[in-house]
Amino acid sequence: MVDLSRSTRSDARKILPVRVTGIVFWGLVVIGLLVVLVMLDGREAQIHQRQEAVADRFMSDLYAHLARHGPMGTEPLSALVSQLARGSGGEIQSVLLKAQGLKVSYGSNDPDAETYTRPLWLGNGGGKPLTYAAAVLQMPSIEGQLTAARKQLLVGMGGLFLVFGLVLQRVLNWILTAPFQQMVESAQAFSAGDENVRFDEQRHDEFGYLGRFINQALDYSMEQKNALHEAIERVRCSECALQQEKEKAEVTLHSIGDAVITTDQLGRVEYMNPVAEELLGWTLMDIRGRLLGKFMRLLDEESGRPLVNPVDQCLASGERVTEESHKMLIRGDGRQVAIADCAAPIRDPSAQLRGVVLVFHDVAQARKLARQLSFQASHDPLTGLFNRREFEAQLKRLLDNARSQRSHHALCYIDLDQFKVVNDVCGHVAGDELLRQLAALLQSMVREADILARLGGDEFGVLLTHCSIEQAVRVAENIRAAVRDFRFLYQDRSFEIGASIGIVAISGDSRSTAELLSAADIACYAAKDGGRNRVHLYEPSDAEMAERRGEMNWVSVIRDTLDQGRFYLLYQPIVPLNGVGAGEPSHYELLLRMRDPMGNEVLPMAFLPAAERYNLIADIDTWVVETAMHLLDDSARVPKNGIFLINLSARSLCMPQFVDHLASRLEASSLAPERICFEVTETSAISNLRSLGGVVKRLRGMGCRFALDDFGSGLSAFGYLKNLEIDYIKIDGGVVRDMVADDMDAAMVRAINEIAHVIGVQTIAEFVETPQIFARLSQMGVDFGQGHSIAVPRPIEELIPGSGQPPRLALISTRD
Numbered sequence: 001m002v003d004l005s006r007s008t009r010s011d012a013r014k015i016l017p018v019r020v021t022g023i024v025f026w027g028l029v030v031i032g033l034l035v036v037l038v039m040l041d042g043r044e045a046q047i048h049q050r051q052e053a054v055a056d057r058f059m060s061d062l063y064a065h066l067a068r069h070g071p072m073g074t075e076p077l078s079a080l081v082s083q084l085a086r087g088s089g090g091e092i093q094s095v096l097l098k099a100q101g102l103k104v105s106y107g108s109n110d111p112d113a114e115t116y117t118r119p120l121w122l123g124n125g126g127g128k129p130l131t132y133a134a135a136v137l138q139m140p141s142i143e144g145q146l147t148a149a150r151k152q153l154l155v156g157m158g159g160l161f162l163v164f165g166l167v168l169q170r171v172l173n174w175i176l177t178a179p180f181q182q183m184v185e186s187a188q189a190f191s192a193g194d195e196n197v198r199f200d201e202q203r204h205d206e207f208g209y210l211g212r213f214i215n216q217a218l219d220y221s222m223e224q225k226n227a228l229h230e231a232i233e234r235v236r237c238s239e240c241a242l243q244q245e246k247e248k249a250e251v252t253l254h255s256i257g258d259a260v261i262t263t264d265q266l267g268r269v270e271y272m273n274p275v276a277e278e279l280l281g282w283t284l285m286d287i288r289g290r291l292l293g294k295f296m297r298l299l300d301e302e303s304g305r306p307l308v309n310p311v312d313q314c315l316a317s318g319e320r321v322t323e324e325s326h327k328m329l330i331r332g333d334g335r336q337v338a339i340a341d342c343a344a345p346i347r348d349p350s351a352q353l354r355g356v357v358l359v360f361h362d363v364a365q366a367r368k369l370a371r372q373l374s375f376q377a378s379h380d381p382l383t384g385l386f387n388r389r390e391f392e393a394q395l396k397r398l399l400d401n402a403r404s405q406r407s408h409h410a411l412c413y414i415d416l417d418q419f420k421v422v423n424d425v426c427g428h429v430a431g432d433e434l435l436r437q438l439a440a441l442l443q444s445m446v447r448e449a450d451i452l453a454r455l456g457g458d459e460f461g462v463l464l465t466h467c468s469i470e471q472a473v474r475v476a477e478n479i480r481a482a483v484r485d486f487r488f489l490y491q492d493r494s495f496e497i498g499a500s501i502g503i504v505a506i507s508g509d510s511r512s513t514a515e516l517l518s519a520a521d522i523a524c525y526a527a528k529d530g531g532r533n534r535v536h537l538y539e540p541s542d543a544e545m546a547e548r549r550g551e552m553n554w555v556s557v558i559r560d561t562l563d564q565g566r567f568y569l570l571y572q573p574i575v576p577l578n579g580v581g582a583g584e585p586s587h588y589e590l591l592l593r594m595r596d597p598m599g600n601e602v603l604p605m606a607f608l609p610a611a612e613r614y615n616l617i618a619d620i621d622t623w624v625v626e627t628a629m630h631l632l633d634d635s636a637r638v639p640k641n642g643i644f645l646i647n648l649s650a651r652s653l654c655m656p657q658f659v660d661h662l663a664s665r666l667e668a669s670s671l672a673p674e675r676i677c678f679e680v681t682e683t684s685a686i687s688n689l690r691s692l693g694g695v696v697k698r699l700r701g702m703g704c705r706f707a708l709d710d711f712g713s714g715l716s717a718f719g720y721l722k723n724l725e726i727d728y729i730k731i732d733g734g735v736v737r738d739m740v741a742d743d744m745d746a747a748m749v750r751a752i753n754e755i756a757h758v759i760g761v762q763t764i765a766e767f768v769e770t771p772q773i774f775a776r777l778s779q780m781g782v783d784f785g786q787g788h789s790i791a792v793p794r795p796i797e798e799l800i801p802g803s804g805q806p807p808r809l810a811l812i813s814t815r816d
Contacts, residue, residue, distance in 0.1 A: 029161060032157045032158075032160075032161055035157070043145075043146055043149055044142055044146055047142045047145050047146070048114075048142060050091070051091065051114055051116065051139045051142070052116065054088050054091040054092060054137075054139065055092075055116040055118060055137050055139070056118075057088075058084055058085070058088060058092060058095070058135075058137060059118045059120070059135060061084050061087075062080065062081070062084060062120070062135070065080050065084075074102065074103075074104060077097070077102075077104050078104045078105075078106070081095050081097065081104050081106045082106045085106045085107065091139055091140070092106075092107075092137055092138070092139055093107050093108075093110055093113050093138045093139060093140060094106055094107030094108055094109055094110065094113070094137070094138040095107065095135065095136070095137050095138075096109075096135070096136040097120060097133055097134070097135050097136075098133060098134050098136070099120070099133030099134075102133060107138065109138065110138055110141075112141045112143075112144070113138035113139060113140060113141055114138065114139045114140065114141055114142055115136060115137070115138050116136075116137045116138075116139065117134055117135065117136050117137075118134075118135045118137065119133075119134065119135070120133040120134065120135045121133070175205070179200065179203060179207040180207070182199075182200055183199055183200075183207070183210075183211070183214075186198070186199050186200075190218070195222060198211075198215045198218065199211035199212075199214050199215050199218075201215060253271075253273040254273055254274055256273070256275070257275060257361060258275060258359050258360065258361045259272075259273065259275040259276035259278075259279045259280070259359065259360050259361060260272070260273045260275070260276055260357065260358070260359055261273075261276050261280075261292065261296075261311075261357070261358045262346065262355055262356070262357045262358075263292055263311055263355050263356050263358070264354070264355045265315065265353055265354055265355055266291070266315075267291050267292055267293060267309075267311050267312060267315055267356070268289050268290060268291055268292070269284070269287045269288055269289065269290060269291075269292050269295075270288070270289075270355065271284070272284045272287070272288075275361075276360075279329065279331070279337055279339070279360070279361075279362060280295060280296060280329070280331065280332065281331035281332030281333050281335070282295050282332045292309065292311050292358075293309040293311065293312055295332065296309055296311075296329065297329070297330040298327050298328065298329060298330070299327070299328045299330065299336070300326070300327065300328070301326035301327060301328045301338060302326060307327060310323070310341050310342070310343035310358060311343050311356045311358050313343065314343040314344065314345055314356045314358075315345075315353070315356060318345055318353055319345070320342070320343065320344045320345070321342070321343040321344075322341075322342045322343075323341070326338065326367070327339050327340070327341065329360075337362055337364065338362065338363050338364040338367055339360045339361060339362060339363060340360060340361060340363045341358060341359065341360035342358075342359050342360070343356050343357070343358045343359075344356070344357055344359075377389070377390075378390035378393075380453070380454040382432055382435055382436065382454070383435055383436055383439035383454050384439070385439050385443070385452050385453050385454045385460075386451060386452065386453035386454075387453060387454065387455075388453065388454075388455045388456055388461075390453065391451065391453035391455060391461050391463070392513055392517070394451045394453075394463055395411065395463060395506075395513045395516060395517070396513050398463055398465060398506055399506060399510055399512075399513060399516070402506050402507050402508050402510065403508045406508055407466055408466070408467065408468055408469070408505065408506070408507055409463060409464060409465050409466065409467060409505075409506040409507075410463075410464040410467045410468075410469055410471075410472030410503060410504070410505055410506060411461065411462070411463055411464075411503070411504045411505075411506055411516055411517075411520050412461065412462040412463075412464065412472065412475070412476050412479070412501055412502070412503050412520070413455075413459070413461055413501065413502040413503075413504075413517075413520035413521055413523065413524040414442075414459065414460040414461065414462065414479065414499050414500070414501050414524070415458065415459050415499070415500045415501075415502075415524050415525075415527075415528065416438070416458040416459075416460075416483070416497055416498070416499055417497055417498035417499060417500060417528070417532045417533055418495070418496070418497045418498060419431065419434070419457075419458040419497060420458075420688075421495070422434055422488065422490070422495050422497070423690065424686075424690050425493070426490050426491065426493065427690065428690075430490045430491075433490065434488050434490075434495075434497070435454070435458070437486075437488065438460075438483065438486070438497075439452075439454065439460075441482060441483070441486060442460060442462070442479060442483075445475070445478060445479050445482055446462055446464070446475070447464075447465075449465050449466075450462060450463060450464050450465055450467075451463040451465070461520075462475075462479070463506075469503070469505045469537065472503050472505070473503060473535060473537060476501045476503055476535045477535055479499065479501065480498070480499050480501055480533065480534070480535055483497060483498060483499040484496075484497075484498050484499070484533060498532055498533030499533065500524055500525075500527035500528040500532050500533065500534055500536075501524065501527060501534070501535045501536070502519075502520045502521065502522065502523025502524030502525070502526065502527055502535075502536050502537075502538060503520070503523060503535065503536070503537045503538060504516055504519040504520045504523060504537075504538040505538075519538045520538065522538065523536045523537065523538040524536070525613070554606075554607045554610035554611070554614075555610060555614045555616065557596075557607065558607055558610070558611055558616050558619075558620070559616070561594055561595075562619055562620070562623060566594060566595045566596070566597075567592065567593070567594055567595075567620070567623055567624075567627075568593055568595060568796075569590050569591065569592060569593070569624075569627060569628065569631070569796045570590075570591040570593055570793040570794060570795060570796060571588050571589065571590055571591065571793065571794060571795075571796050571798075571799045572588070572589050572591060572786060572791060572792070572793045572794070573585035573587070573588055573786075573790060573791045574586065574587035574588065574589060574645070574764060574784050574785070574786045574790075575587075575784065575785060575786075575790050575791075576783065576784055577765075577774065577777050577778040577782055577783065577784060577785045578778055578781065578783070582778075583790075585642060585791075586641070586642055586643070586784070587642060587643045587644075587645060587677070587764075587784060588639075588642055588643070588644050588645065588799060589644075589645040589647075589679070589786065590624075590628055590644060590645065590646050590647070590796070591604075591647075591793050592604050592620070592624060592647065594606075594607060608620075608649075612649065612651060617649040617651055617652055618649070618651070618652045618655055618658055620649075621648050621649055621652040621658065622652075622658065622661070624646060624647070624648070625646070625648075625661075625662055625665060626665070628644070628646050629665050629666075629669050629671075631796065631800055632644060632669065632671045632676075632800075633669055633670050633671065634800060635670050635671065637800045637801055638671065638800055639799065642675070643674075643675050643676070643677050643705065644675060644676055644677065645677045645678075645679050645707060646676065646677070646678055646679065647678075647679045647709070648678050648679065648680060649680075649684060650680050650681070650684035650685050650688040650692050651684065651688065653678075653680065653688075653691075653692055653695045653696075654688050654691040654692060654695065659695050659698070659699075662699070663698070663699070663702065666699075666702055666704065667702075672703065673702045673703030673704045674703045674704070674705070676704050676705070677704065677705035677706065677707050677727065677728065678699065678704060678705070678706055678707070679706075679707045679708075679709040679730065680692070680706065680707075680708060680709060681708075681709045681710045682708055682709065682710050682711045682712075682732075683710070685708060685724065692724070693724065693725075696724060696725050696726070697725055700725055700727075705727040705728065706724075706725070706726045706727055706728070707726065707727060707728035707729070707730055707764065708724065708726050708728070708729050708730065709730045710730065710732045710733075710766075711729045711730060711731055711732055711752060712731055712732040712734075712735045712748055712749075712752055726761055727761065727762065728761060728762050728763070728764050728784075729752065729756045729761050729762075729763050729764070730763075730764045730765075730766055730786075731749055731752050731753070731763060731764065731765045731766060731782070732766065733766035733767025733787070734767075735748050735749055735752075736749060736765045736766055736767045736768065736773060736777070736787075737767045737769060737773075739773065739776060739777075740770070740772050740773055740776055746776070746780075749765070749777070749780060749782070750780050753780055753781060753782050757781075762783040762784065763782050763783050763784070764782075764783065764784040764785070764786060765777045765782045765784070765785045765786065765787075766786055766787060767786075767787045768785040768786060768787030768788075768789045768790055769787050769788050769789050770789050771789060773787070773789065774789055774790070
């Protein structure tokens with residue numbers, strides 16, 4: 001704003017009224033002079049006409065008196081002239097009548113006066129002719145009158161103008177000067193910085209309108225000023241925020257692991273972060289403003305052909321460029337780096353292309369990892385052979401080839417014999433080393449075109465391409481012989497193993513890969529059942545094959561039974577054979593049964609082998625645990641005393657997920673763990689001895705008990721007793737049943753009982769079918785007895801009244 005000084009504002013207040021009054025005054029003077037000139041312009045003629053009229057009236061009055069009084073002498077005539085002259089109102093200054101012998105005068109002669117001459121005819125009486133006389137009249141000078149009138153007008157006009165000017169000054173001061181001065185003062189105050197000052201809006205004239213207009217303009221100006229200040233503040237804040245974002249973006253771009261390069265619309269480098277400098281092998285100072293394509297050379301990783309720079313592609317298309325091909329970047333020092341890149345256009349607000357941003361990163365490690373993952377996805381990590389997934393994919397390929405080309409191939413399913421002995425005696429490290437050595441041996445026995453895979457555990461598969469079944473049998477026999485002759489040495493120990501091999505032909509008539517694998521599996525198990533270390537060719541008509549197919553049929557039956565809730569539990573009491581309470585139940589074994597769709601009872605020996613072989617046993621054991629714990633949680637109905645025996649498979653107990661679930665179920669149960677005993681068969685315990693030992697120790701640590709079922713049926717039972725922490729040994733019923741008539745069986749029962757007592761384990765005799773067996777067992781000191789002579793299996797409702805079978809429960813599958 002312009003700041004006016006105090007003296008300037010004071011002078012303005014003094015000069016403005018004077019200027020306004022002076023302008024008005026001199027304007028009036030000019031107007032008055034013009035008026036005077038106009039008025040004086042006709043005044044001379046008016047005076048002259050008036051004087052002419054006075055002269056004419058004088059002569060008329062003179063003639064009238066003469067006519068009325070007749071001829072007069074000098075004296076009367078002189079008096080008459082004087083009278084008429086004085087009656088003119090001072091217009092006639094002098095009169096002179098001249099005739100023959102006659103002279104009458106009035107007033108004095110004035111050389112400056114206006115002279116008017118009139119003829120005069122005087123009668124002489126007596127009928128004499130008229131005498132001519134001249135009447136000379138003098139009147140005031142027209143010039144003098146004009147001068148006097150001019151002076152009078154000027155004085156009058158001057159006075160009038162003075163009064164009018166004063167009045168006008170006051171009026172102008174009220175209607176013009178004062179509001180104008182107020183507006184000037186308001187403007188001066190606003191200019192001095194007083195933004196709240198406003199012009200007078202109360203007047204109902206132009207100044208009021210102008211004040212309202214100016215006030216609105218000032219209000220709008222202040223709003224614009226405030227808005228401008230706010231906009232400036234926002235701009236300042238935006239600049240600060242933009243600067244912060246710029247610094248943050250620069251820090252981010254410097255910190256991220258990806259390389260970032262920006263170019264202009266011609267592909268010249270504008271920015272490059274440190275990662276880009278590192279990968280490219282050039283610094284930003286080296287290549288700023290230069291074409292990126294000259295410094296960023298790309299090759300196809302597989303073919304080695306040069307690739308178009310993605311920045312040039314993006315500039316040409318105006319679209320984002322992302323390629324999945326494997327690229328190699330040639331650094332400034334010549335080294336190659338595997339990268340993945342993406343280029344995107346940079347556009348201004350008008351959508352014009354202004355440049356390109358290129359983002360790329362080193363994917364050498366990722367591609368190496370991808371190759372490793374790809375290898376691991378299709379290969380067994382222990383042996384380096386194909387895994388089951390890849391084996392099945394290759395099998396499908398060969399099946400499709402057999403159907404389309406009518407070619408013949410063969411599938412060999414190899415299961416190692418005595419592998420568990422190595423695992424149990426020397427541990428898993430030795431077992432893994434054995435598998436690696438056997439993988440190398442098997443690889444040397446097949447052609448390069450053949451496919452060898454580890455299918456799981458100690459099982460291998462071989463796909464013999466373009467091979468007749470006869471050739472396949474010879475190859476399988478060679479493999480079997482090589483495995484038989486192989487000696488595995490570990491820590492001064494030597495192990496012999498064998499291989500049971502099942503063979504199935506792959507032809508255009510084969511229906512599916514699943515059927516081929518099933519047939520090979522059946523043939524392999526047939527080889528094992530035939531004495532192990534054998535080769536068996538799958539033949540659908542074989543009785544052995546029919547038996548295997550029967551076992552496979554149990555798979556769907558077991559699944560349907562689980563889904564439809566057709567498993568149920570019975571119980572059978574176990575009683576002490578000696579001492580206090582002899583004959584009274586002290587233990588209760590929970591027995592599993594299946595109900596077929598017709599409602600008939602199916603014993604476990606019919607379906608459990610198939611469940612074990614086809615990995616369904618863990619599902620069954622999960623159902624048993626859930627159902628038993630559900631029943632035993634009802635503390636109001638469960639017998640107050642007694643121990644409950646629950647049968648489980650050793651294979652399930654070797655599964656960590658199943659054991660964790662079992663432990664959590666025990667912790668949540670209201671029944672004390674000391675009242676629960678888990679039964680495991682002797683043969684399954686021996687097969688899983690090393691894995692089972694830790695599980696037994698864990699569950700016994702919670703308070704549970706363990707029983708070794710069917711003891712005496714295995715060939716090496718005594719040697720393994722010391723490696724298991726158990727509470728009971730259940731003597732196999734096959735030995736107990738004939739002990740009264742067979743001394744050998746009686747000796748075996750006695751030996752088992754004595755050895756058990758030596759190691760602090762109680763014994764339970766199964767199949768106590770007669771009172772004689774009961775008495776003989778009691779005499780030998782066997783602790784407990786179980787069998788039909790004591791009690792037959794009964795519905796669980798009789799043991800836990802009102803319980804019934806629990807509703808169908810959700811299973812936690814622990815199958816691998």
